[in-house]
Amino acid sequence: MEESCLTHDEITKSTRYIKCKVAFDQIVDGKMKECRRDYAGFEAQMIQHMIDHCLGKLV
Numbered sequence: 001m002e003e004s005c006l007t008h009d010e011i012t013k014s015t016r017y018i019k020c021k022v023a024f025d026q027i028v029d030g031k032m033k034e035c036r037r038d039y040a041g042f043e044a045q046m047i048q049h050m051i052d053h054c055l056g057k058l059v
């Protein structure tokens with residue numbers, strides 16, 4: 001995939017999965033609840049991009 005990012009001046013190429021599964025905690029009715037969700041396409045690409053940032057990768 002080609003991606004742009006505020007952390008980089010040029011468009012870069014990255015290898016991404018078409019689909020991803022994400023587990024996360026979410027507050028529902030004032031209580032923390034464990035959630036899992038499947039994502040595909042652009043959403044999956046963006047999630048992988050942001051997870052890379054959380055792991056210290058800048059594309």
Ligand SMILES: [Zn+2]
Pocket residue numbers: 004005006007049053
């Ligand atoms: Zn970015």
